Amino acid sequence: MTSSRPxxxxxxxxxxxxxxxxxxxxxxxxxxxxxxxxxxxxxxVADLRRAASRATDHVQEVSRLESxxxxxxxxxxxxxxxxxxxxxxxGLLEPVVAEVISRRSGRLPAAPLAGVGxxxxxxxxxxxLGFLGSRxxxxxxxxxxxxxxxxVAPNVVSAERELQVDPADFRLWVCLHEETHRVQFxxxxxxxxxxxxxxxxxxxDLLAEPGEFAVRLAGAVRGFPxxxxxxxxxxTGSPLLDAVQTPRQRERLAELTAVMSLLEGHAxxxxxxxxxxxxxxxxxxxxxFIARRAGRGALDRFLRRLLGLEAKMRQYADGAHFVREVQxxxxxxxxxxxxxxxxxxxxxxxxxxxxAWVRRVHG
Numbered sequence: 490m491t492s493s494r495p496x497x498x499x500x501x502x503x504x505x506x507x508x509x510x511x512x513x514x515x516x517x518x519x520x521x522x523x524x525x526x527x528x529x530x531x532x533x534v535a536d537l538r539r540a541a542s543r544a545t546d547h548v549q550e551v552s553r554l555e556s557x558x559x560x561x562x563x564x565x566x567x568x569x570x571x572x573x574x575x576x577x578x579x580g581l582l583e584p585v586v587a588e589v590i591s592r593r594s595g596r597l598p599a600a601p602l603a604g605v606g607x608x609x610x611x612x613x614x615x616x617x618l619g620f621l622g623s624r625x626x627x628x629x630x631x632x633x634x635x636x637x638x639x640x641v642a643p644n645v646v647s648a649e650r651e652l653q654v655d656p657a658d659f660r661l662w663v664c665l666h667e668e669t670h671r672v673q674f675x676x677x678x679x680x681x682x683x684x685x686x687x688x689x690x691x692x693x694d695l696l697a698e699p700g701e702f703a704v705r706l707a708g709a710v711r712g713f714p715x716x717x718x719x720x721x722x723x724x725t726g727s728p729l730l731d732a733v734q735t736p737r738q739r740e741r742l743a744e745l746t747a748v749m750s751l752l753e754g755h756a757x758x759x760x761x762x763x764x765x766x767x768x769x770x771x772x773x774x775x776x777x778f779i780a781r782r783a784g785r786g787a788l789d790r791f792l793r794r795l796l797g798l799e800a801k802m803r804q805y806a807d808g809a810h811f812v813r814e815v816q817x818x819x820x821x822x823x824x825x826x827x828x829x830x831x832x833x834x835x836x837x838x839x840x841x842x843x844x845a846w847v848r849r850v851h852g
Contacts, residue, residue, distance in 0.1 A: 507611030514615025515571035519622035522643025544668035556675035629670035669756035754808015814843035
């Protein structure tokens with residue numbers, strides 16, 4: 490294949506992914522969400538902002554992690570969520586792709602082929618984000634500067650209607666989960682950098698394998714959202730990340746997935762342990778939410794399996810089990826030793842065997 494150097498002023502990652510197309514595709518596939526009167530939409534946005542602010546003290550009290558207040562919550566629609574994620578993925582990928590290109594003496598696929606490939610990859614990334622964009626309730630982006638908390642208002646409204654739960658309680662419950670993520674990273678500044686390096690190392694490892702360069706690079710980019718969310722299965726991989734082949738690659742992916750399980754499980758535990766004195770219907774919300782996860786149709790279950798999202802659901806359960814078991818043995822403060830350094834993060838086998846983590850870290 491012929492190759493060329495990137496055009497002046499264009500980052501190599503932009504020749505591999507059409508980010509504008511990805512964002513447009515995601516917004517189109519996700520749709521606008523439930524149609525509600527403007528006044529109710531404004532009320533939902535205001536409620537979510539207040540709930541996010543209220544959540545901070547509750548999270549810090551339950552988790553015993555202390556952090557400075559965040560820059561504020563960003564309440565978005567589905568299009569805004571897709572655009573924010575495209576920008577975030579681009580920012581994470583840009584230095585990785587640039588390093589890979591530099592190792593190849595600055596060579597890229599020929600411009601016409603790169604143009605076709607960027608549109609194809611953009612459409613595929615957009616399709617993945619479009620599927621997620623109609624479902625995700627919120628997220629914390631630890632890699633932006635500063636980190637930012639996003640809540641997807643139409644999805645929160647849609648979920649609370651589907652579950653038939655109290656809107657005020659549900660909105661605070663959702664904010665507790667996402668605010669826990671913010672506190673995890675804000676209280677432990679080393680964590681975002683560690684995760685960034687883990688992701689960077691895995692992507693570089695994928696691209697170092699023999700094979701056709703442009704195809705492998707584009708494939709790694711298409712699987713990148715799965716990597717960031719830890720939605721691939723360490724044992725078999727996701728159909729969208731078949732590039733993970735070597736034992737070392739599977740090992741690195743398992744390590745990343747273990748950290749994601751910790752983060753998600755810890756947030757689930759915190760959001761439930763705030764308790765009925767703050768969220769009176771928390772028990773009913775949790776029960777309805779679990780039933781919602783299990784009650785999807787056949788097509789939805791197929792897509793979740795294809796995208797690796799079934800593994801994501803297991804992360805919540807496995808991570809929450811790990812957190813609860815550790816806290817039952819050494820208490821909340823003993824569990825918080827997990828945040829002291831990268832070496833204290835749970836290893837893949839320890840997520841399934843919390844007592845092994847307790848023995849290793851607490852002797």
